[in-house]
Amino acid sequence: MSPANPLPVLASDPALARDTEELYDALEDLLRVYQFRDRDRICCFDVSVSQCYALEGLVRRGSMTLNELAAHLYLDKSTASRVVDALERKAYAARLPHPRDRRASLLEATPAGRELEGKIRESILAEERELLADFTPEVRQAMTQVLRRLARAAAASVETGGGSCCRIP
Amino acid sequence: MSPANPLPVLASDPALARDTEELYDALEDLLRVYQFRDRDRICCFDVSVSQCYALEGLVRRGSMTLNELAAHLYLDKSTASRVVDALERKAYAARLPHPRDRRASLLEATPAGRELEGKIRESILAEERELLADFTPEVRQAMTQVLRRLARAAAASVETGGGSCCRIP
DNA sequence: CAAGATAGTTGCATCTGCCAACTATCTCTG
DNA sequence: CAGAGATAGTTGGCAGATGCAACTATCTTG
Numbered sequence: 001m002s003p004a005n006p007l008p009v010l011a012s013d014p015a016l017a018r019d020t021e022e023l024y025d026a027l028e029d030l031l032r033v034y035q036f037r038d039r040d041r042i043c044c045f046d047v048s049v050s051q052c053y054a055l056e057g058l059v060r061r062g063s064m065t066l067n068e069l070a071a072h073l074y075l076d077k078s079t080a081s082r083v084v085d086a087l088e089r090k091a092y093a094a095r096l097p098h099p100r101d102r103r104a105s106l107l108e109a110t111p112a113g114r115e116l117e118g119k120i121r122e123s124i125l126a127e128e129r130e131l132l133a134d135f136t137p138e139v140r141q142a143m144t145q146v147l148r149r150l151a152r153a154a155a156a157s158v159e160t161g162g163g164s165c166c167r168i169p
Numbered sequence: 170m171s172p173a174n175p176l177p178v179l180a181s182d183p184a185l186a187r188d189t190e191e192l193y194d195a196l197e198d199l200l201r202v203y204q205f206r207d208r209d210r211i212c213c214f215d216v217s218v219s220q221c222y223a224l225e226g227l228v229r230r231g232s233m234t235l236n237e238l239a240a241h242l243y244l245d246k247s248t249a250s251r252v253v254d255a256l257e258r259k260a261y262a263a264r265l266p267h268p269r270d271r272r273a274s275l276l277e278a279t280p281a282g283r284e285l286e287g288k289i290r291e292s293i294l295a296e297e298r299e300l301l302a303d304f305t306p307e308v309r310q311a312m313t314q315v316l317r318r319l320a321r322a323a324a325a326s327v328e329t330g331g332g333s334c335c336r337i338p
Numbered sequence: 339c340a341a342g343a344t345a346g347t348t349g350c351a352t353c354t355g356c357c358a359a360c361t362a363t364c365t366c367t368g
Numbered sequence: 369c370a371g372a373g374a375t376a377g378t379t380g381g382c383a384g385a386t387g388c389a390a391c392t393a394t395c396t397t398g
Contacts (some may be wrong), residue, residue, distance in 0.1 A: 011300070019309040020298045024290075026316035032222055033201060033323040036243030039247035039386085050354080053201060060194075066377060074205035079355050081378060098266075103363045103376040121193075127326075129189045131318045135180070135311055140188040142308040143315055149300045154202040157296070158209070208355080219385075235346060248386050250347060272345040272394045 017161065027150075043084045045120055046090065052120060055092055058109040059117040062094075065104045075157070092116055196319075214289055215259065219252045221243065221289060224261055227278040228286040232265075234273045261285055 038049040047055065050073060057072045058064070064072070070080035084107055087093035092113030098104040109117065132140055208217045216224065219242065226241045227233070233241070239249035253276060256262035261282030269272040278286065301309050 015306060016298055016302055016309075017294075019306060019313070020294055020301050022312045023301065023309060023316065024294055024297055026313045026320065028222075028225070030316050030320040030323070031200065031207075032241075032243060033206070033320050034200060037326075042381080048353080053197075056197070064170050067375090072199060072201075075354095076356055077377070078357080082354085085378095092259045098376090101323065101364070101376075103361095107376080116263055125186075125193055126188055127322060128193055128319065131315060131322060132189050132192065133185055135315070137184055137188060139308060139311045140185075140192065141313045142304060144188070144192045146301070146304060146308065146312050147192065147199050150297065151195065151199040151202050153296060153300055154199070154206050158206060217384075236344090237368090244385095245387050247348080247388080251385080254347095270345075270395070271339065272392095274346080 045116065047092070047116070047120075048083075048086070050094075051086055054080070054083050055087060055109060055113050055117050058093055058107055058122070059114050063106045063108045065098065066107060067104075069107055087113065110114070192315075205321055210289070214262070216285070216289075217252075217255070219248075220261075223249070223252045223288050224256060224278060224282050225290070227262055227276055228283050232275045234267065234276045235276060236273075238276055256282065332334065 040054070045052070053073055054069060057069060063070070066080055066084065067077055069084070070077040072083070073080060073083070084093060084095065088095060091110055094108050094110055095105040096108055098106050135143075207221070209214070210218065210221060214221070222242055223238060226238060230241070235249055235253065236246055238253070239246040242249060242252070244252070253262060253264065257264060260279055263277050263279055264274040265277055267275050304312075
């Protein structure tokens with residue numbers, strides 16, 4: 001923890017430290033609000049948060065098996081199964097027989113599911129477009145990169161952590 | 170809003186539209202992973218997600234009443250009350266008598282609570298600092314600004330929406 | 339001081355998520 | 369090719385989180 005050190009050099013950059021704190025606080029605020037907003041979305045769009053993520057996954061990544069969906073959502077496969085149950089009941093998704101594996105099924109969004117996903121997506125995009133308009137394209141793209149890295153890093157630490165507790169001491 | 174135009178002008182900027190989509194996807198991924206990571210944090214740090222947010226609020230914003238905390242967390246006051254119950258049971262927070270209102274109490278983080286919050290915060294900051302180090306200060310700060318705006322916009326639509334359903338058609 | 343507002347708690351129903359047990363199917367090895 | 373072991377998905381059961389409504393205690397206002 002000093003001059004010739006094994007720790008990231010960056011720890012000693014005060015501007016970086018400050019920027020990180022500010023970003024962390026902003027991100028945390030956003031998470032809190034979004035978690036509320038997402039709870040709220042349930043009654044607005046007739047799907048719950050997980051159902052919404054699942055639908056989004058099926059629409060934007062295409063058909064996948066239940067296990068793949070569970071991994072995408074960071075949910076237990078049993079939970080994912082019930083999420084799909086709900087989407088199927090509402091006719092937003094369907095379980096098709098898997099062509100090569102009779103144990104598995106292929107999950108697919110129905111046309112109604114696609115339409116709903118489009119509506120939800122557009123309602124959010126419209127809001128965000130306005131907020132981004134003030135920034136230059138360079139900055140906008142860099143921001144996306146930052147978010148992707150944060151997501152990738154978090155995903156990695158989740159995976160190497162064995163999917164569960166406790167990689168943080 | 171703008172000159173002779175009820176619609177956002179920006180809707181017609183294709184580069185903005187594309188950047189927004191990309192940022193949205195990245196943000197959504199991040200939220201999904203973080204929600205998992207946060208669920209996971211429970212067993213690592215002996216607090217649930219809401220408990221963690223509540224503790225963070227008490228440490229970083231100082232003492233507040235239950236109603237204020239509930240508003241901060243976007244939770245019903247009954248839920249907030251139970252969150253505080255849990256923090257109190259674990260001795261991370263305390264309910265002090267309110268000096269001017271005997272109905273109310275002032276919530277405060279205990280020294281143990283402060284310490285825990287510091288540990289959690291630092292463990293996350295350390296990770297994020299490394300990821301941010303590659304970006305210029307301009308990008309880092311722009312990122313923070315965007316997140317803040319997103320949070321503010323979402324909070325506003327939550328509030329004007331009456332705290333519940335359904336301001337989004 | 340009485341009426342109405344407000345702070346917080348508690349009971350209740352619901353939802354979400356995890357784990358473990360189970361069935362059906364696949365895959366690999368001898 | 370038979371059987372052992374791995375894998376996909378479902379279901380039952382449990383713990384925790386959350387909102388709503390009812391309730392108590394207290395404040396505020398006319």
